[in-house]
Amino acid sequence: MRLAKTPALLLPLAALAIAGCGGGGDSAASPATTTETTTALSKADLISKGDAICAEVNAGIGSLANSESEVANTVIQVSDLYINMVDSLKSLGAPAESTGYSEFIAAADELSKVEGEAKLAAERGDSTALGEAASRATPALEEFEATAGAYGFQQCSEGPKAPTPSGGAEPSGEAEEGGVEAAPEEAEVEEAAPEEPAPETGGAGGGVEEAPSGGGAGGGETGGSSSGGVGPG
Numbered sequence: 001m002r003l004a005k006t007p008a009l010l011l012p013l014a015a016l017a018i019a020g021c022g023g024g025g026d027s028a029a030s031p032a033t034t035t036e037t038t039t040a041l042s043k044a045d046l047i048s049k050g051d052a053i054c055a056e057v058n059a060g061i062g063s064l065a066n067s068e069s070e071v072a073n074t075v076i077q078v079s080d081l082y083i084n085m086v087d088s089l090k091s092l093g094a095p096a097e098s099t100g101y102s103e104f105i106a107a108a109d110e111l112s113k114v115e116g117e118a119k120l121a122a123e124r125g126d127s128t129a130l131g132e133a134a135s136r137a138t139p140a141l142e143e144f145e146a147t148a149g150a151y152g153f154q155q156c157s158e159g160p161k162a163p164t165p166s167g168g169a170e171p172s173g174e175a176e177e178g179g180v181e182a183a184p185e186e187a188e189v190e191e192a193a194p195e196e197p198a199p200e201t202g203g204a205g206g207g208v209e210e211a212p213s214g215g216g217a218g219g220g221e222t223g224g225s226s227s228g229g230v231g232p233g
Helices: 002-028 043-064 071-091 101-124 127-151 169-192 204-214 217-230
Strands: none
Touching: 043 071, 043 127, 071 101, 071 127, 101 127
């Protein structure tokens, strides 16, 4: 009886072994992984894109110069603009020509760090910490602009400028010139026109011509001489 039961017990064990081998084969297969490679920008492309970023930030900070916001709010806005600028510049990646780029990025990181400290102090209302951060922000910005100019940037090497209004002066100048020139010219033409025909249409010339033609002196002389000659004959 025991020999008859042995094959029956081995069959389930064999099935489990087969299933286990099949499952192991499935888990061993793994999907293929792909890696993306990015091409580094050329120095010219990096400068062009970087200058566009800096120009936008300079315009934004320049517009805040005329803002009536509180000092703390202005500091926070300026700090955010500089921090985002540095993040955007770093996101462009290192160029193929890396000479001088490491110094530029180091100066940018220092600027971002100082501006972050100034923002934190402004948010906390810590005037002492804000003053210390502000004293470090100026040389940090100057160093960033100097290294940017040395690398070849133009907009990144210049500080923010307040926007200047255009137009407005030219229209007023033109109006003044037109008014001054038009007034005397019209007055002179209107006054001169009626003066010329007055002496030409006078009656003095007509009287002189009619007097000799209409007088009887000539007729009297001829009549007297003829009658005088006939009478004595």
